[in-house]
Amino acid sequence: MGDPHGPSGRAIKAPRILVVGAGASGLAFALECASRGTHVRVIERRSCRSSIQKATGVAAGVWRRLSKFGVSPTSVSAAIPMRNFAFHDDGRLVANVPVPEIDGEPPAHLYPQGELERYLEEALSSRGVEVEYDTAFISYEASGTSVRVGIRDEGQEVERTEEFDWVVGADGAHSAVRQAAGMPFVGRDYPETWSVAEISTRKWPSDAQAQLFLRSDGVGLFLSQPTSGVVQGILNAPNVSKALHAHFPDAELRYERDFRVTLRRVRSPRTGRVWLIGDAAHVQSPVGGQGLNLAIWDGITLAEGLLAGDLTVERVLARRARTVLLFTDFDYRMLATKSRLVRSVRNRYWAYAAKHPALARWFFKLISGGW
Structure with missing residues (x-):
């Protein structure tokens, strides 16, 4: 954080920061603060x-930023480098795409989000910050110099009030902090009901890390292997487990759930002394695998800016979110299109890119976090 003393030689008081939410974005923010000697409450x-496990792809750019905390593909167990993905359309193999390296490394590694968050929490604990579970944000009242926050412990009827210099809402798509702040969440909902499931199987091909099965009716199944012996399937329709069993006869279902996908963001991630990061600030299609990666990038970038006293980080966060959401929406439209012409152009491109991987480099550079 630089010189801990001001021009007068007196010690500068460390900011009091409350992080609401212990997902990827909140943990990343808290880790950056703790590593710089600033204590935070989570x-x-x-x-x-x-x-x-939720998301499964961790971008190279995110691994680089996490490596200073001792979290990297070499330090965690069983991270799988992305080397190849197979692309099918209406049951026909369109392309078996070799994934080019970006700056000498795979653009992403497959690794379960739940496991990554566990590593981040352990790294945070080793720096003296423990997540306070069963503790809910209730409300806040802001002044020009501080934020008074109402907090309630699970099972307690009476909330307590504590004062902070900054509040960081990292509490997900249904953010209580965003609602308390009255920040509009603008955008739209995708019409489909999606489903996600994980299975145990021994039938996953050893030469693929991801497989995509598209259909002319706009339905697409994305398969990935977050860890050995486990396959995650995401379908932009209900009943993904049925599709998984069709591909893997030995499948044993671990979990399944339906969900809706929206494309929404706040216009700006800050109002006064309250910030929003991760899904509290933006939600998007899982196509392109950017949700987890943008969340971690948000957390570290905000911490760097806030501790440096650089509030222009507000514009940096907003610009990045807008760009990533445009990319994921375009990507989804291309994958779920019912247009015969668009499908033909899309398929020809990937078939040609499979033979000339340099043509796909721009796409995988975006996947790697090279925005």
């Missing part, structure tokens, strides 16, 4: 960390 409404 509260989480849940009683424990979720066992559902």
Whole structure:
């Protein structure tokens, strides 16, 4: 953080920061602060960390930023480098695409989000910051110099009030902080009901890390292997487990759930002394695998800017979110199109890119976080 003393030689008081939410963005923010000697409070409404793995792709750019905390593909167990993905359309193999390296490394590694968050929490704990579970954000009242926050412990009827210099809302798509701040969440909802499931199987091909099965009716199944022996399937329609069993006869279902996908963001991630990061600030299609990566980037970038006293980070966060959301929306439109012409052009491009991987380099550079 630089010189801890001001021009007069007196010590500068460290900011009091509350992080609401212990997902990827909140943990990344807190880790950056703790690594710079700034203590933060992290509260989480849940009683424990979720066992559902959610996202599976961690971009090279994110691994680089996490490596200073001792979290990297070499330090965590079983991260799988992305080397190849197979692309099918209406049951026909369109392209088996070799994934080019970006700056000498794979653009992403497959690794379960739940496991990555566990590593981040352990790294945070080693720096003296423990996540306060069963602790809910209730409300806040802001002044020009501080924020008074209402907090309630699970099982307690009476909330307590504590004062902070900054509040960082990292509490997900249904953010209580965003609602309390009255920040509009603009955008639209995709019409489809999606489904996600994980299975155990021994039938995953050893030469693929991801497989995409598209259909002319706009339905697409994305398969990935977050860890050995486990396959995650995402379908922009209900009943993904049925599709998984069709591909893997030995499948044993681990979990399945339906969900809706929206494309929304706040116009700006800050109002006064309250910030939003991760899904609290923006949600997008899972196509392109950018949600987890943008969340971690948000957390580290905000911490760097805030601790440096550089509030222009507000514009940096907003610009990055807008760009990533445009990319994921375009990507989804290309994958789910019903247009015969667009499908033909798309398929020809990827078939040609499979033979000339340099043509796909721009896409994988975006996947790697090279925005």
